[in-house]
Amino acid sequence: xxxxxxxxxxxxxxxxxxxxxxxxxxxxxxxxxxxxxxxxxxxxxxxxxxxxxxxxxxxxxxxxxxxxxxxxxxxxxxxxxxxxxxxxxxxxxxxxxxxxxxxxxxxxxxxxxxxxxxxxxxxxxxxxxxxxxxxxxxxxxxxxxxxxxxxxxxxxxxxxxxxxxxxxxxxxxxxxxxxxxxxxxxxxxxxxxxxxxxxxxxxxxxxxxxxxxxxxxxxxxxxxxxxxxxxxxxxxxxxxxxxxxxxxxxxxxxxxxxxxxxxxxxxxxxxxxxxxxxxxxxxxxxxxxxxxxxxxxxxxxxxxxxxxxxxxxxxxxxxxxxxxxxxxxxxxxxxxxxxxxxxxxxxxxxxxxxxxxxxxxxxxxxxxxxxxxxxxxxxxxxx
Numbered sequence: 001x002x003x004x005x006x007x008x009x010x011x012x013x014x015x016x017x018x019x020x021x022x023x024x025x026x027x028x029x030x031x032x033x034x035x036x037x038x039x040x041x042x043x044x045x046x047x048x049x050x051x052x053x054x055x056x057x058x059x060x061x062x063x064x065x066x067x068x069x070x071x072x073x074x075x076x077x078x079x080x081x082x083x084x085x086x087x088x089x090x091x092x093x094x095x096x097x098x099x100x101x102x103x104x105x106x107x108x109x110x111x112x113x114x115x116x117x118x119x120x121x122x123x124x125x126x127x128x129x130x131x132x133x134x135x136x137x138x139x140x141x142x143x144x145x146x147x148x149x150x151x152x153x154x155x156x157x158x159x160x161x162x163x164x165x166x167x168x169x170x171x172x173x174x175x176x177x178x179x180x181x182x183x184x185x186x187x188x189x190x191x192x193x194x195x196x197x198x199x200x201x202x203x204x205x206x207x208x209x210x211x212x213x214x215x216x217x218x219x220x221x222x223x224x225x226x227x228x229x230x231x232x233x234x235x236x237x238x239x240x241x242x243x244x245x246x247x248x249x250x251x252x253x254x255x256x257x258x259x260x261x262x263x264x265x266x267x268x269x270x271x272x273x274x275x276x277x278x279x280x281x282x283x284x285x286x287x288x289x290x291x292x293x294x295x296x297x298x299x300x301x302x303x304x305x306x307x308x309x310x311x312x313x314x315x316x317x318x319x320x321x322x323x324x325x326x327x328x329x330x331x332x333x334x335x336x337x338x339x340x341x342x343x344x345x346x347x348x349x350x351x352x353x354x355x356x357x358x359x360x361x362x363x364x365x366x367x368x369x370x371x372x373x374x375x376x377x378x379x380x381x382x383x
Contacts, residue, residue, distance in 0.1 A: 054078075054096050054097050055078040056079055056169075057095065057101065058082075059083075059085070059103055061083050065103070065154070084109070085108050085110070089374060092118060093124070100118070100130070102115060102132060103131075103132045103133075104132065109374060110367055114374075115131065115148050117371035117372050119148070120368070120371075125147075130168065132156065133151060134154050202321065202325060209317035210318075211227055212361055212365060213317055214310075230278050230285055230310070231314050233271065234285050234286055237267025237269075238263045238266075239270075241260055261299065268286045271286055285308075285311050288300070288307055288311035289314045292315075293347060293351050293352075294347070296348075307351075312350075316342065316350050324369070335362075342359070343359070
C-alpha cells in the first residue's frame with residue numbers, strides 16, 4: 001500500500017472511484033458516513049447489513065491509502081470511514097468501533113492529539129488503536145508513549161494489515177493492568193470527577209501531562225501507563241472535603257485549610273488497601289503530591305528526593321493544569337504566564353529538573369491539551 005501524498009485530503013468521489021476500480025464495486029460491509037460533510041455522504045458504494053458487531057474505523061485522509069485498506073479488509077470486516085480528526089472523535093463516540101486505524105497526518109487535528117484524546121477518555125481508552133504513519137513521523141516507541149496499541153509504518157503490506165487487525169480483534173483475557181484500569185476509572189467516575197471540573201476532564205488531562213513528563217524523565221512504557229491511570233486519582237480524597245470548602249471563592253481560614261489538607265490522607269487511605277500496583281502508585285501520589293521540593297509542603301514535610309518521584313512528577317503537571325484551567329474563583333491563565341510561574345517555583349515548590357523537562361516537552365503538552373479539549377467538544381456536540 002502506498003504512503004499517500006502528504007497534504008492531499010480525501011475527495012469522496014475519487015475515493016469511491018478508486019474503490020470501484022480496485023474491484024470493490026461488489027457490495028461492501030456497512031460503511032458509515034453519518035456525520036460526514038454533505039459533500040462526502042452517499043459517495044461510497046455500500047450495502048446495508050444487519051450486523052451488530054462494531055466496525056473497524058479507518059481514519060485516513062489520503063484516498064489511495066484509504067482505498068487500499070478498504071480493499072484488503074472489506075471481505076471480512078464491517079468498515080467505517082472518517083476523513084478528519086474531528087470526524088474521527090465524533091464517530092468513535094457514536095459507533096464504539098472494535099478497532100481504530102488512525103493516520104497520523106490529518107488535515108485538521110494532529111493524529112497524535114486525536115490518539116491522546118481517545119486514550120485519555122475513560123469512555124474510549126479501552127478501544128484498540130493502531131497508528132498509521134510514515135517512517136519519518138513515527139516509531140514504535142512513540143506509539144507506546146502516545147498510548148496507542150501499535151504502529152504500522154507506511155507503506156503497509158496487505159499481510160501486515162490483516163495480521164494487525166486479526167491480533168487486535170481476537171478476544172483475549174484482560175491483563176491485570178486492564179482490570180486495574182477499569183477499576184480505577186470506575187472509582188473516578190463514581191467520584192463524579194474533580195470538584196473543580198464537573199466535566200471530569202481535569203484529572204484525566206493532568207494524568208496525561210504526568211505520563212508525558214514521566215516518559216521524558218526516562219520511565220518505561222509500562223510505568224508510563226501506570227502513572228497515566230494512577231495520577232488521575234490524585235485528588236480522590238477531596239470526596240471527604242465539603243464542597244463549601246472546595247469551591248469557596250475566597251481564601252480559606254485556618255480551620256478550613258486544615259480540612260482541605262486532609263484530602264491527601266483521605267485519598268491515600270482509600271487507595272492503599274488495594275494491592276494492585278496501579279493502586280499502590282495512586283496511593284503514594286495521593287499522599288505526597290502536595291509535598292514541596294524545599295520541605296515546606298504537606299502532609300509529611302518531605303524534601304528533595306525523599307519525595308517519591310511519581311509525586312514530584314504529578315506536582316509539576318498539577319500546577320500547570322491548575323493554572324491553565326478555569327476555576328470557580330479565576331479564569332484560566334495563558335500558557336506563557338503559567339510556564340513563567342512553574343519556572344519561578346523551581347527549587348522551592350517543584351523539582352528544577354522536572355520543570356526543565358516539562359518545558360522541553362511543552363509542544364507535546366499543548367497537543368494533549370488541544371486533543372482532550374477537542375474530544376470534550378465532540379462529546380458535548382454528540383450529546
